Amino acid sequence: ILNLGLNDVSVEGLAKKTKNPRFAYDSYRRFIQMFSDVVMEIPKSGFEKIIDEIKEQKGVQYDIDLDVDDMKELVKRFKDVYRKAKDEDFPQEPATQLLEAVKAVFRSWDNPRANVYRRMNDIPGDWGTAVNVQTMVFGNMGSTSGTGVAFTRNPATGARGIYGEYLIDAQGEDVVAGVRTPQPITKLAEDLPNCYREFIRLANKLEAHYRDMQDMEFTIQEGKLYFLQTRNGKRTAEAAINIACDLVDEGMITPEEALLRIEAKSLDQLLHPTFDKDALAAGKVIGHGLPASPGSAAGKVYFTAEAAKAAAAGGERVILVRLETSPEDIEGMHASRGILTARGGMTSHAAVVARGMGTCCVSGCNDLKVDEDGKEFTLGGKTYHEGDYISLDGSTGNIYEGDIKTVEATISGNFGCIMRWADQFRKMQVRTNADTPADAENAVRLGAEGIGLCRTEHMFFEAGRIPKFRRMILSDTVEQREAALQELIPYQREDFIAMYKALRGRPMTVRFLDPPLHEFLPKTEPEIQALAKDMGLTVEHVKARIAELHEFNPMMGLRGCRLGVIYPEITR
Structure with a gap:
């Protein structure tokens, strides 16, 4: 919430002190809009509509093309929107403005979006939040002022070098709001070269201090650079790996620290195309x-x-x-x-x-x-x-x-380097799920030390196999079931041989047949008819058997060892 403390009196004082009335009233209208939206939860669309109307009347495209009289008109109309929404005048007492803003920050801890974010990132709900009250610096004071956001490395790739954007004569959310197209941070060297040199020096100093890629917000007020905040920047999985490896190469962190900087679940993104x-x-x-x-x-x-x-x-x-x-x-x-x-x-x-x-x-x-x-x-x-x-x-x-x-994904370069470091420090071996020879080969290629679970029923999902598996499930006699099983055994034997070859001596845990039976049975009419014809049964008989085998909770149903007890020929 920017420009808090402005009111009908102080805005005139700001105009006189800065000798820039347009800037003062621009700051005031921004404050009314932001306070109404963030603190009082008045939809900001109503304010945006008024800005668009005035720009259309004046025949201009951008907010910065509006003059001081336009800004005064915005202030007047914004206060009208506030009065209609809250049935009271916009607060003029700075202490009241501050107290309401502080309360809004504390309320934000429990809004639905914050709750979802905490659940996603395992943040406890009892931590609470804090409020910063800072002196304003203004990026909307003219052509030697501006605001921007920058990273010390590319957050998408991890490449070293300043990456970011800024806007001249702008404030707050203007850079990310899409009102005007921001300039790349490198153009600041042309617009304000002294500020750019100072910016690069301080950005490098911050990264060296925190020993991590920084996400920085800054404002330039009449040629003077201010850093508003810095934090460790969010990054893609690829960038996280590249930054971690580069920081080790640059002597800033150890390999062990590099591993702790990478979110394990994000690596999954890098194992797929x-x-x-x-x-x-x-x-x-x-x-x-x-x-x-x-x-x-x-x-x-x-x-x-x-x-x-x-x-x-x-x-x-x-x-x-x-x-x-x-x-x-x-x-x-x-x-x-x-x-x-x-x-x-x-x-x-x-x-x-x-x-x-x-x-x-x-x-x-x-x-x-x-x-x-x-x-x-x-x-x-x-x-x-x-x-x-x-x-x-x-x-x-x-x-x-x-x-x-x-x-295509490959384990090479910095990814391979991270995995080698992980092998140095880990205390636990890693195995994978694999149900087919192709799965086993891929697991070995990606560094698995064995197969922790082979779900043998998954070996029969292929088109040439599933009809025979269905015939086994729907058989009414031991003889029929054994005949179907004799056709399935060669498939399983071939798969196991191929998997053992792929594993080259690595261990594999094999799970006994554990099919949720109804998942293997046909659902569509053509498939039911084809199965009935193949087994020499009527469609009605097959449908009746499917209905018998359907289970509300297959996890607790007829599968695994229970199936083997009732039909020992399957176990044999």
């Missing part, structure tokens, strides 16, 4: 869903597992788009580079299976209208048809139009 930065910058976001499985993918849209599989077999890069997925879609999901669903959360079938496969997935996109029969979907006001290109970012949930170039 990512978008090429230049291509992504030109991409157009058309929608947003839940970031269900990390990575990036681009390809042609297909609406059924069969179409996805056929297109992938023909060399196409495929994005499978469904209302929601089911076990029948497993082949199409396996053939796809990415999966997009209109329904389902972070623990839906699509999300869980995609994560297990390492496939990019965006789920639960509520704005996505899918017409699977018509082979089209609507999103962002546009209709997309089968064969159109879209791109998915499973790490952010963003959906993009068109074919954005992706880059």
Whole structure:
């Protein structure tokens, strides 16, 4: 909340002291707008509308083109908005303004957004917050004043060098609000060279002191530079690794400190394909869903597992788009580079299976209208048809139009360096889940020291295997079940041999068959008919058996050791 303490009297004093009435009234109208929004929760849209109206009347594009009379008119009309919203005049007593602002800061600790942020970042709810009351410096005093935000390194890549933006004759949120296009920080060397030299010196001093990349806010008031705040800057996973390694190389921190600077879960982003930065910058976001499985993918849209599989077999890069997925879609999901669903959360079938496969997935996109029969979907006001290109970012949930170039993940360079340091200091071995030979090979490539869990039922999801597995589940006699099992045993034997070869002596924990039976059974009419025909049964009989096996809570149902007790031939 900037410019607190201004009122109808002090604004005149500020105008006289600075000999700049336009600046004084600009500061006053900004204070009324910010106080009304942040403290009194009056929607800021009403104030923005008034600014737009006056700019239109004057025939100007930017706020800085308005003169002192326009600023006085804004103050008058802003106070009218406040009076109508709160049924009282805008407070003129500075002590009252300050007390209300302090109370607003304390209230902010419990707003819904703050609660969500704390849950996401494991911040205790009983910490509370603090209030800073600072003397103002003004970036809106003319052409030798300004405000900006800068980082001592690039927060996206970690590259060394000052990275940021500023605006001349601006204040507060102007830089990020998009009212005017900010200038890159390097242009400050042309506009105010003395300030730029001082800025670089102080930025380097702050980074050396805190031994980490700094995120700084600054204001220039009539040629004098002020730093308002500095903090350790937020950064991408790639930047975190590059900065940590560079700081070790520069002698600022130790390898052990470097490891502690990197959020472990963020490394997951680097183990999947990512978008090429230049291509992504030109991409157009058309929608947003839940970031269900990390990575990036681009390809042609297909609406059924069969179409996805056929297109992938023909060399196409495929994005499978469904209302929601089911076990029948497993082949199409396996053939796809990415999966997009209109329904389902972070623990839906699509999300869980995609994560297990390492496939990019965006789920639960509520704005996505899918017409699977018509082979089209609507999103962002546009209709997309089968064969159109879209791109998915499973790490952010963003959906993009068109074919954005992706880059494969590799363990090399600074990532490899971080992993080697981790090996030096860790006390625990790391194994992975793997259910197929391909999973095992990938696990070894990425440094796993073994397989902690092989879920053997997942070996039968492939198209050539699942009908035989279904036949085993639906068999009515021991003989039928044993016949189906005899066909399944070679698949399992081949997979285990291939996995042991991939592991090259590393350990593997094998879990006995633990299928939630209903997940393996067909859901659609054509699949039920095909299974009935294959087993020589009526469709009604198969449907009845499926209904019998359906469970409300399969975690506690007929699976694992309970299945083996009832049907010992499966165990044998």
